Amino acid sequence: MLGHPSSVLAPALFAVVEKMKLSGRKLLEGYLVGLEVMARLGRIFGAQAYEKSWHPTAIFGAIGACASASYLLRLSYEQTLNAIGIAASEASGIKKNFGSMTKPLHAGSAARKGIWAALMAQRGLTADSQALDGTFGFLEMFNGEAYSKQALHDRGKPLEILESGLIFKQYPCCGGLHSLLDNVIHLKRKEGIKPQEVAEIECRVHPHRIAYLDRPQVREGLDAKFSIQYCVATALLHGKVGLNHFSTESVARPETQALMKKIRITPGNDLGSFGSEVIVRYSDGRQFSATLREARGSPNFPLSEAELLRKFVDCATLIMSSSRAEKAGEALMGLDREDNVENILKLLVSD
Amino acid sequence: MLGHPSSVLAPALFAVVEKMKLSGRKLLEGYLVGLEVMARLGRIFGAQAYEKSWHPTAIFGAIGACASASYLLRLSYEQTLNAIGIAASEASGIKKNFGSMTKPLHAGSAARKGIWAALMAQRGLTADSQALDGTFGFLEMFNGEAYSKQALHDRGKPLEILESGLIFKQYPCCGGLHSLLDNVIHLKRKEGIKPQEVAEIECRVHPHRIAYLDRPQVREGLDAKFSIQYCVATALLHGKVGLNHFSTESVARPETQALMKKIRITPGNDLGSFGSEVIVRYSDGRQFSATLREARGSPNFPLSEAELLRKFVDCATLIMSSSRAEKAGEALMGLDREDNVENILKLLVSD
Known part of the structure; x- marks a missing residue:
């Protein structure tokens, strides 16, 4: 559904x-x-x-x-x-x-x-x-x-x-751009891509997605969650996309805004409804690409427990210390063995 | 509206x-x-x-x-x-x-x-x-x-x-049968109609009303509020229709159920959307009738302050004494002159 x-x-x-x-x-x-x-x-x-x-x-x-x-x-x-x-x-x-x-x-x-x-x-x-x-x-x-x-x-x-x-979402933004982010983070890790050398990032996605995810200008976090430009630039700069990237301050960062201008979105009917291809082109002519037909996090392509925990901690540290967030995350992973959920809830209250 | x-x-x-x-x-x-x-x-x-x-x-x-x-x-x-x-x-x-x-x-x-x-x-x-x-x-x-x-x-x-x-509703039931009740209560008062002598009560209303108000059988108060048969029988027996008539006990009363069987509903396209005619026929051939194009309570046909107060008291006595209900009703009539509505609200709490 x-x-x-x-x-x-x-x-x-x-x-x-x-x-x-x-x-x-x-x-x-x-x-x-x-x-x-x-x-x-x-x-x-x-x-x-x-x-x-x-x-x-x-x-x-x-x-x-x-x-x-x-x-x-x-x-x-x-x-x-x-x-x-x-x-x-x-x-x-x-x-x-x-x-x-x-x-x-x-x-x-x-x-x-x-x-x-x-x-x-x-x-x-x-x-x-x-x-x-x-x-x-x-x-x-x-x-x-x-x-x-x-x-x-x-x-x-x-x-x-x-x-x-x-389906578990690895990134706290629209599910329609998740496979793009998987591709970008994969390329950054594998190829060690340096944002300052990038001339263009072509993002190929299904036209249905373009209709509401092509947002070259974003002013606040709620917009940014639906912007291919913002999320791809963030992923390339930081190697991850976390909840703290959707604050007004984060959205305003000049280096992100500059990189967003290098992103070009083109229709990719061959990639399935939620698939994508990312092609990173350097000024010197080199290019790197990655393709996925669906984002990681689905039953066919599951995240590890460690990855799920990492996302939880990333989100939770907006309201609590990371040590506490880790403890709460571990407790939630053992939810099925907890006799009284109140014990877990106590850990989930903000600091 | x-x-x-x-x-x-x-x-x-x-x-x-x-x-x-x-x-x-x-x-x-x-x-x-x-x-x-x-x-x-x-x-x-x-x-x-x-x-x-x-x-x-x-x-x-x-x-x-x-x-x-x-x-x-x-x-x-x-x-x-x-x-x-x-x-x-x-x-x-x-x-x-x-x-x-x-x-x-x-x-x-x-x-x-x-x-x-x-x-x-x-x-x-x-x-x-x-x-x-x-x-x-x-x-x-x-x-x-x-x-x-x-x-x-x-x-x-x-x-x-x-x-x-x-429009103020004089009776705590569907507005679509109010003019019928006005007619019945008028006839009862004017002609002194005795329910035991009645052979038939013909109720003429607009076909739109018949569609959801022709309910010869009612089992509880919520049904009864939309039943011409129940409300007309109640009005003829008691000369009024109050909130206490919509209890399960009231609905079950044999004399009401018997009178309901004498009610016949016929379409009256000539009476306007909310108008009605009531014709009461005695076994001996005599008959009495009354017609209204709209119920009392509208701006054209307003209720007196005393009538409004009487309805309030009738409803309120389900949860408070009648002396207190009268006091609360009087206080509400002076709402526009009350500096602190809390004073009125104190009177509205149930006994």
């Missing part, structure tokens, strides 16, 4: 698990419940949902977080139906707000709404027991008549986590 | 005013701001919004409550744009949930979301500054391409409260 299930499910689950003093294993069970619900909704809506419709993370997230919370709160079958129905009336999130702080807020709002709906149902609040489908239901209201009635009734399919798996 | 602006604005305004210790006059100013915003959205969406679209009270209410809260919180112009943008991503409420507790919950949710959006914007959260219109904006997402671009730009029109005014 397209969407970011974990951005909604993780905060929702940690909140419920903390309140109920549950184990890490329970949290992971709750995650699976919410993930499968979100993935099923994604299948029912179909791929066009992302292009034409509401923010999928937001609207599927409210239902998914509600399913996770209903599971952990041990709601009865009837209560769960009511909870889903309440969440169906809470779900929202317009794409017009992309590019503002309200876009990431959608994920947090969806988590809050999902838990709230489950708590309301637990207290006896009722909703339509079939709020998702039919006239004026969730599916029709959020996706017109276009949703797949077949996928709606596809029970007993293999779990989505087994069939499709999860 | 179609919708129930006060059901969203009143709780939102009382909450903000209590927190900020504001006067009744400020509350009324905030009410006007929210009401005009909701009414303008109603005009932009057009009348078809109610028939085909989302629950208008819920979606317009979130924006209206946000406008009211932004006004009372004295947000800057820029903060107010952000607040409205956040509320545009929070607004929701599917009609599939009509008939369940989630339907009235929509009003409370909209109030909460509106205030929340204003508070987020006050703390610096950003949203698209033109979140209402354009591609993927509020209007397009909630109403497709059907909204009126002309009404969108109709600034400087007379205030809706002056042009259309407010």
Whole structure:
């Protein structure tokens, strides 16, 4: 599915698990419940949902977080139906707000709404027991008549986590430019590329990606996360792209801005939807290139535990010391063996 | 406009005013701001919004409550744009949930979301500054391409409260059956009709109303509020229709159920959209009738202050003594002269 299930499910689950003093294993069970619900909704809506419709993370997230919370709160079958129905009336999130702080807020709002709906149902609040489908239901209201009635009734399919798996993002920016960054960092390491000798960096990506990722000018971090120019220049300068690169100060750096001007984006229909080729040309005529059909982090091309931990530490050090971030990251890696998630949560509070 | 602006604005305004210790006059100013915003959205969406679209009270209410809260919180112009943008991503409420507790919950949710959006914007959260219109904006997402671009730009029109005014509902049930109840209560008082002598009660209403108000069987209060049969029988038996008539016990009363069977609903295209005629036929051949083109409570046909107060007391006595309800009602009638609304709110807490 397209969407970011974990951005909604993780905060929702940690909140419920903390309140109920549950184990890490329970949290992971709750995650699976919410993930499968979100993935099923994604299948029912179909791929066009992302292009034409509401923010999928937001609207599927409210239902998914509600399913996770209903599971952990041990709601009865009837209560769960009511909870889903309440969440169906809470779900929202317009794409017009992309590019503002309200876009990431959608994920947090969806988590809050999902838990709230489950708590309301637990207290006896009722909703339509079939709020998702039919006239004026969730599916029709959020996706017109276009949703797949077949996928709606596809029970007993293999779990989505087994069939499709999860994609982990190595860089805290748009997934559509991840394979470019893999290529650039690979070239920098392998060839020892010096940014000052570079005359041009040609980035070949699918035209679908160019439509929203060709951003030669960026003014703040939220823009920069969707800019091939900014992210590729950053990767070539620093050999990595971390959360601290999306601050206003980082965006303003002259050396980054100068390198951004050397980047040329060209259409690459032969590379698949999320593939890319990077060609670095030196002033003296030498050139280096690298190609990928998909970014690292997918089930076919997984990141190592050490790489995942490194990304966590990179993000977490914005609010805590690196020693503490490492400790918290290690604890999270052992989530499935932790009897009381509160122990981990204590490590996740900012310094 | 179609919708129930006060059901969203009143709780939102009382909450903000209590927190900020504001006067009744400020509350009324905030009410006007929210009401005009909701009414303008109603005009932009057009009348078809109610028939085909989302629950208008819920979606317009979130924006209206946000406008009211932004006004009372004295947000800057820029903060107010952000607040409205956040509320545009929070607004929701599917009609599939009509008939369940989630339907009235929509009003409370909209109030909460509106205030929340204003508070987020006050703390610096950003949203698209033109979140209402354009591609993927509020209007397009909630109403497709059907909204009126002309009404969108109709600034400087007379205030809706002056042009259309407010309709007050005398009975705590669907507005579509109010003129019927006025007729029945009028006949009962004027003719002294005895339910046991009645052979048939013919209710003539517009076919649009029949579609959702012809409910010969009701099982609980939420159904009963949309049942011509139940409400007309209750009005004829008791000479009034109050909130206590929508309890499960009241719905189950044998004398009401027996009278409901004598009610016949026929289409009355000649009576206007919300008009009605009631014809009561006795077994001995006598008959009595009454006709109205609109229910009492509209600006053309206003209720007296005493009648409004009586409705308030009838509703409030579900949670407080009648002496206290009368005191609270009198205090609310003097809202415009109250320096600190907290004094009134203290009277509104249940016994």
